[in-house]
Amino acid sequence: MAVAEAVDNLEQRDRAIEEIAARLGVRAERGKRFAELTSLRVGGAIDWVISPETEAQAAAIVYELDQVGIGWRPLGSGSNVLADDAEHHYVVLSLSNMKGEVRIDGELVSVSAGYSLPRLCIDVARAGLSGIEGLGGIPGTIGGALWMNAGAYGHEIGTVTETVRVAREGQVVEIPGSSVEWNYRHTSFRDGELLLGTTLRLKPDDPELIKQRMDDAKSRRLATQPHGARSAGCFFKNPPASTTGTGKMIDDMGMKGQRRGSAIVSPVHANFIVTEGENARAEDALALAEEIRERVKREQGIDLEYEVELWRANSEPQMNTDDTDQRREEEGR
Ligand SMILES: Cc1cc2nc3c(=O)[nH]c(=O)nc-3n(C[C@H](O)[C@H](O)[C@H](O)COP(=O)(O)OP(=O)(O)OC[C@H]3O[C@@H](n4cnc5c(N)ncnc54)[C@H](O)[C@@H]3O)c2cc1C
Numbered sequence: 001m002a003v004a005e006a007v008d009n010l011e012q013r014d015r016a017i018e019e020i021a022a023r024l025g026v027r028a029e030r031g032k033r034f035a036e037l038t039s040l041r042v043g044g045a046i047d048w049v050i051s052p053e054t055e056a057q058a059a060a061i062v063y064e065l066d067q068v069g070i071g072w073r074p075l076g077s078g079s080n081v082l083a084d085d086a087e088h089h090y091v092v093l094s095l096s097n098m099k100g101e102v103r104i105d106g107e108l109v110s111v112s113a114g115y116s117l118p119r120l121c122i123d124v125a126r127a128g129l130s131g132i133e134g135l136g137g138i139p140g141t142i143g144g145a146l147w148m149n150a151g152a153y154g155h156e157i158g159t160v161t162e163t164v165r166v167a168r169e170g171q172v173v174e175i176p177g178s179s180v181e182w183n184y185r186h187t188s189f190r191d192g193e194l195l196l197g198t199t200l201r202l203k204p205d206d207p208e209l210i211k212q213r214m215d216d217a218k219s220r221r222l223a224t225q226p227h228g229a230r231s232a233g234c235f236f237k238n239p240p241a242s243t244t245g246t247g248k249m250i251d252d253m254g255m256k257g258q259r260r261g262s263a264i265v266s267p268v269h270a271n272f273i274v275t276e277g278e279n280a281r282a283e284d285a286l287a288l289a290e291e292i293r294e295r296v297k298r299e300q301g302i303d304l305e306y307e308v309e310l311w312r313a314n315s316e317p318q319m320n321t322d323d324t325d326q327r328r329e330e331e332g333r
Helices: 010-024 055-067 116-125 142-148 207-224 246-252 282-300 323-329
Strands: 027-029 045-051 072-075 081-083 088-094 101-105 110-111 161-168 172-174 194-202 262-263 272-277 309-311
Touching: 010 045, 010 055, 055 088, 055 161, 055 172, 055 194, 072 110, 081 272, 081 282, 101 116, 116 142, 116 207, 172 194, 246 262, 246 282, 272 282
Parallel strands: 045 088, 072 088, 081 309
Antiparallel strands: 027 045, 101 110, 110 194, 161 172, 161 194, 262 272
16 A cells, blocks of 8 residues: 555544545544444444445545555445454444435436335335345345345345446446356455445336235245344355255254353344344354354354354455456456
8 A cells, every 4th residue: 555654553544534534525433333333233343434425425435545545344234244342443434324316217227325225125116117026125225235145035136237336446437237246145346345336227017016026025034034133134154055044954953042142043043143232242143153153063064154244353454456457357348
């Protein structure tokens, strides 16, 4: 990082953040905790939370932070993140205020990364557009859904993504959805890549039928998953080589209801870890998750992979390195 020396102590870094945020007119706050920003309601203090409201502001902010060597991580609704209890000395770029407006043009729907996925599912169903109604019960933002390739009940966001807007060198750049690898809860987006928005291509259908399918998906979810509980959805991915889902595997080991301090294996769905209490700790959720992994390994010989993202305070977020030429080549531009 060429100018990283400019912010080699915390005081200088803080002044640089204040100056950049003031110049770009973006809110920058101190004193927040992950416990306030994630659905598991656990996790330690964050040095800075910066909340851009437009795609252009977000692109400019991360460019400036990269220029001065300040590490940052994007966060949507925090419904798929388990941050540990320590102090996180980096900037969290909170995107849930970057909502913009949904623009519908025929079968194309353009939306900013901070917009709510459940809200968008309702908007497009009303407009008679089908393709994401199975995703209506997934909490979170469009940016988080794109990053994880969120999916449920036969729909995945990647299959309907026409283009993605990303931040490159301070600008909003549109890349084709076909240049992204959309895998099971994983994509080829790199750490340090900020997603600003997307255009989806959906299919016209009867709004009543779309709503019915969305309601069906929601009722199936309500019947099988805890609701109103503090969770991050499924904690582990389903193992590719197994015909048994992870939830069933954990349930068969008799672990439903198992507790570690403030964390519990949900009695409703064994692949959900839920937290309880005012002072719930990430440490408890992690210890319980590791206990599950060890038992599944010992008894089934399977290495469970986390679906939830673990954010460790002691691992620096990667910064956006200047590999624009390589990216252009990969995207065929
Ligand atoms: C009750 C419950 C049920 C769930 N059910 C499902 C389900 O059925 N299917 C499913 O797929 N998921 C499910 N989830 C998980 C979660 O809702 C999804 O992964 C969701 O898409 C995450 O969105 P978010 O905005 O909360 O992302 P966050 O949790 O805030 O972030 C997730 C990851 O995306 C990155 N990210 C977020 N925004 C951006 C951005 N703009 N640019 C770059 N990176 C970004 C973050 O850095 C992080 O790495 C469930 C969660 C809960 C709590």
